[in-house]
Amino acid sequence: MKHFMRFSKISKAFKEVPSQYVYQINPIKNFEPIKQFRVIDLEGNLIAKEYNNIPKETLNQIFDLMISIEEMDNILYMSQRQGKISFYMTSFGETATTVGTTAALQPQDFIFPQYREQGSFMWRGFTIEQIVNQCIGNHLDGGKGRQMPVHYGSKDLNIVTVxxxxxxxxxxxxxxxxxxxxxxxxxxxxxxxxxxxxxEGDFHSAMNFAQTLKCQTLFLCRNNHYAISTPTDDQFRGDTIAGKAPAYGMRTLKIDGNDLLAVYNGVKYAREEIIKNKEPFFIEFITYRIGDHSTSDHSVLYRSQEEIDSWKSGNNPINRLGLFLKKQGLRQFNDEHDNQIRKDVRNRVIAALKNGSEQQSPSIQDLFTDVYDEVLPHLQDQYTQLREHLTKYKDQYPINKFKGGL
Ligand SMILES: Cc1ncc(C[n+]2csc(CCOP(=O)(O)OP(=O)(O)O)c2C)c(N)n1
Incomplete structure (x- = not known):
């Protein structure tokens, strides 16, 4: 009897929404692709006039830093070839997505970088000397020589270590x-x-956590077309990475990542929305990695020189911002001025490499004392053993090379 009742009537509490159903099998694969937000075109012409709102001084500061980074990257890349540092990663073609984004944030905002964001570090004041000392791994490196080159970090600048x-x-x-x-x-x-x-799975967990827990987090994806030798066609399908974010319920923008004005305005907007609505925001920048992945890569083995050159000369963030500044009369373009900036950077990097290579290595003692708040007994034992060993065979080790000796 009880069983029969179950089929007799539907509870009034259940309210059906008819529009949630269809009566045909109709699988969905693709949504309408998200369009890229753009302010200036490839020739630096201003298209979206209402976003021409960045102060002239800021634009010039951004441009100076973008060309400085290009110069610094060139020299540090070559210095790896000369054996002065063991590894390096350039950011050619991607500086709008680092300098432009960071300029639109507030200094108190925390930065969690990948590894190609030297522009973010330097916008906040991380110096060429700090970069070089980290790449050398001497005692002036904030990371005490424990990480490979380009793993910068700065507590003072609210930037978490790479x-x-x-x-x-x-x-x-x-x-x-x-x-x-x-x-x-x-x-x-x-x-x-x-x-x-x-x-990586971590990306998807992070997105889901951020939206469900309403985190004040800004996700900034640099889609530069390659992950080492893996092109985007082999990396993902669907509407690039931005297409995934609305599926997590996240507000999303796709931005032309080589358009400095679009990058800056998009990030500024996103930051304000995050604080106002107390929820995360997602931005994907479409850009291109002009340089090799790292000094351990030779990218013409998997992409053509023509392809690289077309981005380098055509859709390049420095060229586009330069043309915009020129057309708007916002910068006095004379080769002497820009060459002087490049020359100063070159001299600073070369001096920093020389000075950095003459510095002592990080302290041996710190290996044991700067691990936990207190020196744990097993680390104390290891330190004692090492000291005994180094004292016994002191002629065999360059102990003076290390800060503080034994
Ligand atoms: C968990 C993990 N897997 C693989 C690697 C090796 N690896 C280092 S960089 C890289 C490519 C990453 O490409 P992408 O995220 O697109 O950044 P890009 O280098 O293009 O800026 C890979 C596979 C790694 N460091 N960590």
């Missing part, structure tokens, strides 16, 4: 953004990552 394992920084940024929201802070966590890194 990590080698891809995408680990992304869920960390969700966590930090959660903390900022819970504590009612006017602060966001901004994290950069490549389209390759977005294939």
């Amino acid at each position: 990590s080698s394992p891809l995408t680990t920084q992304v869920p960390q940024a969700s966590g930090a953004g959660y903390g900022f929201r819970v504590n009612g802070e006017n602060k966001i966590a901004a994290t950069w990552f490549g389209e390759g890194a977005a294939s």
Whole structure:
């Protein structure tokens, strides 16, 4: 009898929404692709006039830094070939997505970088000397020589240290953004990552956490077309990386990443929305990695020189911003001035390499004392053993090379 009742009537509490159903099998594969937000065209012409709002001084500061980084990257890349540093990663073609984004943030915002964001570090004041000392790994390196080159970090500048394992920084940024929201802070966590890194599970967990927990987190994907030798066609399908974000319920923008004005305005807008709505925001920048992945790569083995050259001369963020500044009369273009900037950077990098290579290596003692708050017994034992060994065989080791000796 009880069983029969079950089929007799439907509870009135259940309200059906008819529009949620269809009566035909109709699978969905693609949504309408998200269009790229753009302010200036390839020739630097202003298209979206209402976004021409960046102060002239800021634009010139941004441009100066973009050309400085290009020069610094050139020399540090070559210095690896000369054996002065062991490894390097350039950011040719991508400086709008680092300098332009960071210029639109507030200094109190936390940055969780991948590894190609020297522009973010330098906009906040990280110096050429700090970059070079980190790449050499001498005692002036804030990381005490424990990481490979380009793994910068700065507590003073609110920039979390670069990590080698891809995408680990992304869920960390969700966590930090959660903390900022819970504590009612006017602060966001901004994290950069490549389209390759977005294939890691950590990316998807981070997105889901951020939206469900309403984290004050800004996701900044640099889609530069390659993850080492893997082109985007082999990396993902669907509407690039931005197409995935609305599926997490996240507000999303896709931006022409070589258009400095679009990058700056998009990030400024996103930051304001994050603070106002107390929820995350996603931005994908479409850009191109003009340089090799790193000094351990030779990219013409998997892409043509013509392809590289077409981005280098055609859709290049420095060229486009330069043309815009010229057409708007916002910068006095004379070769002497720009050459002087490049020359000064070159001299500074060369001097920093010379000075950095003459510095002592980080302290041996720090290997044991600067691990935990207190020196744990097993580390004390290891330090004692090492000291005994080095004292016994002191002629065999260049102990004076290390800060503080034994
Ligand atoms: C977990 C993990 N897997 C693989 C690597 C090796 N690896 C280093 S960089 C890289 C490519 C990442 O490409 P992308 O995220 O698109 O950034 P891009 O280098 O293009 O800026 C890979 C596969 C790694 N460091 N960590």
